[in-house]
Amino acid sequence: MISVVLPARNAAATLPAALDSLAGQTLDDFEVVIVDDGSDDGGATRAVAAAFSGRDSRFRLLSRPHRGIVAALEAGIAAARGWAIARMDADDLCHPDRLLRQARHLDANPAVGLVSCQVAFGGDARAAQGYQTHIDWCNSLTSYQAIRLGIFRESPLPHPSVLFRRELIDRHGGYRAGDFPEDYELWLRWLEAGVVMDKLPQTLLTWNDPPGRLSRVDSRYHTEAFFRIKAGYLARFLARINPCHPRVIVAGAGRITRRRAERLLDHGIVIEAWLDIDPDKVGKRVAGRPVLPWDAVPGPEACFVLPYVACRGATEEILDRLQSRGFVLGQNCLPAA
Template identity: 70%
Template sequence: MISVLLPVRNAAAGLPAALDSLLGQTLGDFEIVAINDGSDDGGATQAVLEAYARRDARLRVLHRPHGGIVAALTAGLAAARGDAIARMDADDVCHPRRLERQAAFLDAHPDIGLVSCLAAFGGDPEAARGYKAHLDWANGQATPEAIRLGIFRESPLPHPTVMFRAELPGRFGGYRQGPFPEDYELWLRWLEAGVAMAKLPEALLVWNDPPGRLSRTDPRYDAEAFHRIKAGYLARHLARINPHHPEVLVVGAGRPTRRRAEQLLAHGVVIKAWLDIDPRKIGRVLGGRPVIALEAVPPPSACFVVPYVASRGATDILSRFLSQRGFVLGRSFLPAA
């Protein structure tokens, strides 16, 4: 059986569409564990949940005082009875065969612990260009290798697209509370533990973008939070794959890039120099390290390079440049933005 975890707070407007899409699934053997996280909208969300629960016994509702997304998900995991856990948000909509396709994939691939899917963007592509660009990038990370290598740039797995084996939280820990995105930290931790992750190459969820989405309003989901939480995981990964450990060269000498990259220092990484294309920076010493022209990067036999430039599209350009110089993704360079 599949357990769908659906945390809900003040979501009466979008909740009926989300529930209809779940209750219309072609897979019959599943439950929805809806966690009402202290909704205070005059009983509107509670009324929707209770009306649907009366109609279909597959919906189980947990009413809790408001404790936040991590507390709600933890309560849902404790109550779930399924062999696999699917995530869903109250403002998104599933394809009718989503659960069937993902459950069948896990059944057929016992080596895979988590499977995601592509997602269609349900917001305004002009007003939310950043979110749309992120989803386009995430949809492109569609193989276990791409997920593993892309995880240090940003999250390649939108949270409501995933289904994972119910045993994983017990083995490697579940959602953790802290000043960071709870899903991204979970993927980093599970990948570090060796959990293989895959993605179905079809859009089985519409990822909507309402103004109140937590990733828009909560500081745990801003760019700096992502960089803080991934620093330790990235440093440990570099220790495993970098033949020149602990030394790296970082692409990007701007102040925001340096500030983010320098979080690696607390985890034992040594930044030998900055690589940059700005002639005003080249030859200077910034943060105690020289700035070297990107064109003068030593060969891969002499260094490991970590591109940290965050501007959209820059990492792909840098990856092509480094590949032309003989660098190999995951072996002699690894993007971190």
Template identity: 55%
Template sequence: MTQPCPAVSVVLPVWNAAATLPATLESLLAQTGADFEVVAVDDGSTDATPDILAAFAAQDVRIRPARIAHGGIVAALNHGLAPARGRHIARMDADDTCHPQRLALQCAYLDAHPHIGLVGCRVDFGGDRERCGGYARHVDWVNTLLDPTDIALARFRESPFAHPSVMFRAELPGLHGAYLDGPFPEDYELWLRWMDAGVAMAKLPHTLLTWNDPPDRLSRTHPNYAEEGFYSLKGLYLARWLARHNPRHPEVWVVGAGRTSRRRARQLMDQGIAVRAWIDIDPRKIGNRVDGLPVLGREAMPAPGEGFLVAYLAGHGAAEELSEFLDGAGYVQGRDYILAA
């Protein structure tokens, strides 16, 4: 007899995760109020991972293991999407744990909000805040983004979601493409591509996942997560966003005249964006010409509605300070300026 399709399919790529996988699976099997399956794709593990998956599957039919030759996380993710039967897809990684109500709350949210295509949740940082302060601050920032508009505007700074915390409608990969393998983080590329296609994304205010931070995390070790991959990806999609939202397209004013800001702005120029001038607060830079463009103080910025600002400020708290200044002066984020990084 064919079993009815579950509401949620959890896609879980696994590679040599014998030390952490049992806790991950136990946290999934402890879910309350959710009808789900776990499509666990073993990406050619050489440790005890296959035996652990087989043992859990023997005890609970909701665990559906699959094994492929080692091909990396993108291959494993897409292999897991193919047999998934749920109307919603939840992501999970084999070194994280989720709270008992995670799947039920996210599934209920998507069912009640048909205009939302993907929903995340707040996450606990499962790492050493002193040793990994930058990552911890990223988690804190991600947890501030709940509203679809805030998420959409913040996406050019950093990835606005913890990948294993999301749940999305099962039809989205077919409509807008699944995960891609390239010189970029596969999750961030997917969010940018789907949002560019008009998919609205939200986040629950509940903390429903512990996002652990092991030293061998892919974002620390794999070349696809290198810094330049992030920036070239952001430059491409930011240029596309500007073409639709900047009334003065293709002209922008770039806030930040330092070397890093100019390097990021060049990626926009490569996409046909014209930089009118650099805006800075450093008196040593103001009045100079850099890369053929003038460096001006904030007092020379175009008034709200008369020009569009792209801010490249990477210093801790710098973007927040600028946003407070601009909002107080009558500028509106998304209409007069955008924060990037």
């Protein structure tokens, strides 16, 4: 059995479509644990969930006081009976073959602990261009190696798209509460523990973007929260792969880039220099370190470069320049923004 854990709060408007998409799955052997996280919409969300559970035994409703997404996920997983846990949100849509394809992939690949899929954007791509760009980037990471090397830019796995083996929670721990995005921290921790993550080439989920989505309104999903939580994981990853450890050169010398990169200092990383193209910075010392032009950067045998510029497209341009000089992703350079 596959267990779908679906937290919902004040979701009466979108929950019927989400549950309908699950009811129409081509996989028969699954359950849906709907966790009503203290909805205060006059019982509307509970009524929708209760109606589904009343006519289809695969759907179960848990009603709890409002304690947030992590507590709701913990409650849903504790109540789940399946060998694998699928995530789903109350405002997204599963395509009919999603659970079947993902379950078959885990069954056929015992070394894989988690599988995601391609996702379609359910919002207005023009009005939410940044969200569409993020989805396009997520969909471009189609292998474990790409996910492993891309994780330090941003989260490469849309949370409601994943299916993972329940045993991973027993081995490596589940969701944690804190001032950080709970899914991103979980992916970082599991990847650090050696969990193999894969992504199917099929589009099996429509990821909607309503105005009240937590990633838009909750401070735990603010950009700075991502940089804060990943610093320690990134530092430990660098300790394993950087032949010049603990020394790095950070691409980008702007104020925001410096502030984010300097979080690594608390974890033993030494930033030797900045790399930049701004003529007002090149050749000077910024925050006590020299700002190097491109032609002064040592070769790949003598340094490790961290592109830390978050501007869309800048990281790709930096990596292209580095790779043209013989740098190899994951060996002597790694994008961190």
